[in-house]
Amino acid sequence: MPSVKIDDVTITRGQRKILEHFSIEIDSGEYFALVGETGAGKTTILNLISGLLVPDSGRILIDGKDVTDVPAELRDTGMVFENYALFPHYNVYKNVTYSHRVRDRNVEETKKAAREVLSMVLIPNRDDALPRELSGGMQQRVAVARALMTDSGILLLDDPFSALDAGLRMSLRIELKNLARDIGTTVIHCTNDVEEAMMVANRLAIIKNGKIEQISTPDDIYYRPASVYAASFLGTMNLFKVKVTAIDYDLGVCTLIYQQGDYTKEFITTFHDRAIPLEESGDGLLCVRAEHVYIHKGHREMPNHVHGIIDEISFLGHLIRLEIVDKFGKRIVVNRFVNEKTRYLQFQKGEEVTLSFQAKLCLLFAYPGDEEFARLAENV
Amino acid sequence: MPRIELEHVTKTFDEGKVVASDDVTLAIDEGEFVFLLGPSGCGKTTLLRLVAGLVPPSSGQILIDGIDIGKVNPEDRSIGFVFQNFQIFPSMTVFENVSYGLVVHGYDDETTEKITVEALCLVKLENRMMAYPKELSAPELQKVGLARAIATRSKILFLDEPLGKLDPKIRKSFRHELRRLIKTLGLTAIQVTHDQEEAMSIADRIIVMRKGKIMQYGKPEDLYYNPNSIFTANFFGETNFLEGYVSNVQPGECTFHLHLGGPKIHIQLPAGHDFKNGSEAIIGYRVEDIELIEQHETGEITSNDQDSENMPRLNTVKGIIKDMMFIGPMRRFMIQLENGDEIQTKHSSKFLIEFKKGQDVLVGFHERPMVFLYPADLRYELSKA
Numbered sequence: 001m002p003s004v005k006i007d008d009v010t011i012t013r014g015q016r017k018i019l020e021h022f023s024i025e026i027d028s029g030e031y032f033a034l035v036g037e038t039g040a041g042k043t044t045i046l047n048l049i050s051g052l053l054v055p056d057s058g059r060i061l062i063d064g065k066d067v068t069d070v071p072a073e074l075r076d077t078g079m080v081f082e083n084y085a086l087f088p089h090y091n092v093y094k095n096v097t098y099s100h101r102v103r104d105r106n107v108e109e110t111k112k113a114a115r116e117v118l119s120m121v122l123i124p125n126r127d128d129a130l131p132r133e134l135s136g137g138m139q140q141r142v143a144v145a146r147a148l149m150t151d152s153g154i155l156l157l158d159d160p161f162s163a164l165d166a167g168l169r170m171s172l173r174i175e176l177k178n179l180a181r182d183i184g185t186t187v188i189h190c191t192n193d194v195e196e197a198m199m200v201a202n203r204l205a206i207i208k209n210g211k212i213e214q215i216s217t218p219d220d221i222y223y224r225p226a227s228v229y230a231a232s233f234l235g236t237m238n239l240f241k242v243k244v245t246a247i248d249y250d251l252g253v254c255t256l257i258y259q260q261g262d263y264t265k266e267f268i269t270t271f272h273d274r275a276i277p278l279e280e281s282g283d284g285l286l287c288v289r290a291e292h293v294y295i296h297k298g299h300r301e302m303p304n305h306v307h308g309i310i311d312e313i314s315f316l317g318h319l320i321r322l323e324i325v326d327k328f329g330k331r332i333v334v335n336r337f338v339n340e341k342t343r344y345l346q347f348q349k350g351e352e353v354t355l356s357f358q359a360k361l362c363l364l365f366a367y368p369g370d371e372e373f374a375r376l377a378e379n380v
Numbered sequence: 381m382p383r384i385e386l387e388h389v390t391k392t393f394d395e396g397k398v399v400a401s402d403d404v405t406l407a408i409d410e411g412e413f414v415f416l417l418g419p420s421g422c423g424k425t426t427l428l429r430l431v432a433g434l435v436p437p438s439s440g441q442i443l444i445d446g447i448d449i450g451k452v453n454p455e456d457r458s459i460g461f462v463f464q465n466f467q468i469f470p471s472m473t474v475f476e477n478v479s480y481g482l483v484v485h486g487y488d489d490e491t492t493e494k495i496t497v498e499a500l501c502l503v504k505l506e507n508r509m510m511a512y513p514k515e516l517s518a519p520e521l522q523k524v525g526l527a528r529a530i531a532t533r534s535k536i537l538f539l540d541e542p543l544g545k546l547d548p549k550i551r552k553s554f555r556h557e558l559r560r561l562i563k564t565l566g567l568t569a570i571q572v573t574h575d576q577e578e579a580m581s582i583a584d585r586i587i588v589m590r591k592g593k594i595m596q597y598g599k600p601e602d603l604y605y606n607p608n609s610i611f612t613a614n615f616f617g618e619t620n621f622l623e624g625y626v627s628n629v630q631p632g633e634c635t636f637h638l639h640l641g642g643p644k645i646h647i648q649l650p651a652g653h654d655f656k657n658g659s660e661a662i663i664g665y666r667v668e669d670i671e672l673i674e675q676h677e678t679g680e681i682t683s684n685d686q687d688s689e690n691m692p693r694l695n696t697v698k699g700i701i702k703d704m705m706f707i708g709p710m711r712r713f714m715i716q717l718e719n720g721d722e723i724q725t726k727h728s729s730k731f732l733i734e735f736k737k738g739q740d741v742l743v744g745f746h747e748r749p750m751v752f753l754y755p756a757d758l759r760y761e762l763s764k765a
Binding site: 193199317 | 604
């Protein structure tokens with residue numbers, strides 16, 4: 001299982017720089033996810049690693065060896081695509097053994113290897129089936145098996161589950177994660193579904209316009225995002241423009257004022273080192289995740305709270321999403337986790353509620369300016 | 381009075397070999413936002429096309445406002461359409477795309493402009509009227525599609541996977557905007573999707589389909605908490621199904637024995653059940669409803685959830701933590717029970733005791749699971765899922 005390194009790569013298409021001085025390092029045996037919006041450059045990065053794309057400048061290293069000029073067929077990375085890309089006229093066995101057959105590998109060894117990967121992906125007895133006779137989930141398992149037949153020990157996944165139903169998507173994610181760990185493959189998994197990325201990956205990189213916005217473990221990005229973009233990318237985020245009134249750098253605590261007209265609220269929050277630079281009496285951007293807002297019935301006074309009226313309630317099974325409008329028409333989204341014990345506490349549309357948040361779960365950044373704020377707030 | 385009614389509608393293709401709609405009877409009320417949901421190939425799109433009058437039923441009747449849709453000329457059917465791949469004319473501006481239908485219908489310039497601008501204001505595209513489709517983002521393109529449907533002034537709107545081409549994050553915020561718009565205009569709408577979460581979050585009612593048949597039709601909460609089949613239970617949310625048999629059967633309760641010599645738990649039974657002592661059964665627990673409890677050497681226990689009021693009596697059985705995952709707001713555990721069954725649990729990451737891989741835990745099953753008699757094809761059903 002090799003490591004993968006992209007070193008200072010630039011790729012230009014016409015006038016547009018898709019990647020500019022882009023570098024990233026993926027450890028051997030790591031399950032790594034690339035997330036970003038459509039067009040952020042994720043697939044380009046995969047294509048660089050597989051050799052389908054040659055950089056204008058910079059180097060690609062696999063296991064420390066420079067492979068920039070090695071063609072795709074000799075890099076032999078395993079690829080899995082959203083639309084499976086199986087050969088429709090080949091049966092399962094021929095699809096899976098394709099790369100071995102074109103290389104004229106020993107027939108017995110090929111057979112043995114195919115047996116092994118097909119049982120790993122839980123399709124042991126469908127050798128003669130054609131792709132169209134299989135369900136979407138089965139086809140994708142065959143595609144994974146085919147990718148595992150390659151020699152490189154690298155598995156590249158380009159949005160592999162987005163064509164599948166929700167339940168299937170969930171179980172395949174877990175299966176693939178376990179499989180990759182058991183056989184020790186290095187996996188690079190592209191997706192625009194951040195929940196998927198957080199679930200499968202040891203580390204992930206958020207890509208925005210061809211640049212790395214943040215690269216770390218899911219946990220670290222979730223609790224200590226490097227930017228408002230990274231913070232919002234990992235879920236629904238409520239944003240408040242606030243004035244920073246006092247900062248204690250030693251404790252990492254500050255006081256804020258949330259002001260709209262003559263309505264003011266004082267908040268106390270912690271902040272982490274990535275939020276700096278913050279200025280005393282400067283503007284700040286307070287971010288509170290929808291799942292970190294606590295909701296209480298009625299009009300109550302408590303630390304870090306705002307009052308509002310419930311405007312919308314939607315049911316998501318294990319979550320209830322509530323939209324609350326505060327005195328000045330600001331919309332605040334609350335995701336309430338519900339289960340057998342907590343679902344009997346019900347809220348109604350039009351009900352007055354008090355929202356509060358814990359100081360340590362708030363995120364604070366420097367205010368990005370009115371225009372950027374409006375853009376970010378629109379995407380809550 | 382219902383706006384849309386289907387009475388024993390059947391549609392077959394290939395000389396009866398493929399049954400896309402199988403004796404479908406249902407009603408949709410005025411102003412209702414209904415979702416059609418089911419696995420690929422279950423007949424959702426065919427049903428939508430039938431209601432739109434685009435294909436005739438093989439038998440049965442489809443009424444819109446009491447009138448048989450087959451007897452209405454296509455151009456007189458007052459139905460707006462929104463498609464997954466937008467279907468926007470690339471060579472026309474936003475304004476021209478939205479006003480196209482009005483021009484074709486012979487509206488004068490002034491009326492056309494008024495209606496078009498109104499529709500574009502509703503979807504908040506009033507500043508992009510002169511833009512061409514290639515200058516627009518995917519969500520903006522779908523807003524054009526919506527404005528065009530609104531501009532037809534139809535009181536009925538059909539949407540076929542309208543959010544399918546949008547990024548997950550945008551899709552999640554856009555769906556609420558979509559609902560607000562449909563409700564503001566008082567439209568009766570049917571949306572096809574394969575995204576359960578999308579349907580649950582914005583639908584008034586959901587039609588769950590499978591192999592051309594309606595499995596269940598109801599509010600999202602009803603489908604989630606009171607599924608009438610294993611299929612529906614499995615289709616919404618994430619569920620652990622446990623196999624076993626029952627004993628001690630009383631009118632409202634029984635003892636459930638997990639298979640392979642697993643533990644016994646006490647459960648409630650729905651009124652009018654068909655269980656007898658020894659009946660094979662399947663019970664279902666949502667992943668979020670199972671508790672994890674830490675047992676200290678002193679015998680004292682620490683529960684995972686802070687709120688212990690309203691607690692139904694809890695059955696506790698022994699398990700071991702095989703794996704855990706962090707998914708932003710959620711924590712997820714894979715647990716193996718004593719009989720070898722593996723289950724999953726899901727908890728808010730807000731309140732949690734720190735569990736470790738390989739640790740022994742007590743698993744708390746409440747007394748009100750979903751309960752099903754064991755039908756013959758069940759194992760097959762579940763293995764397919």
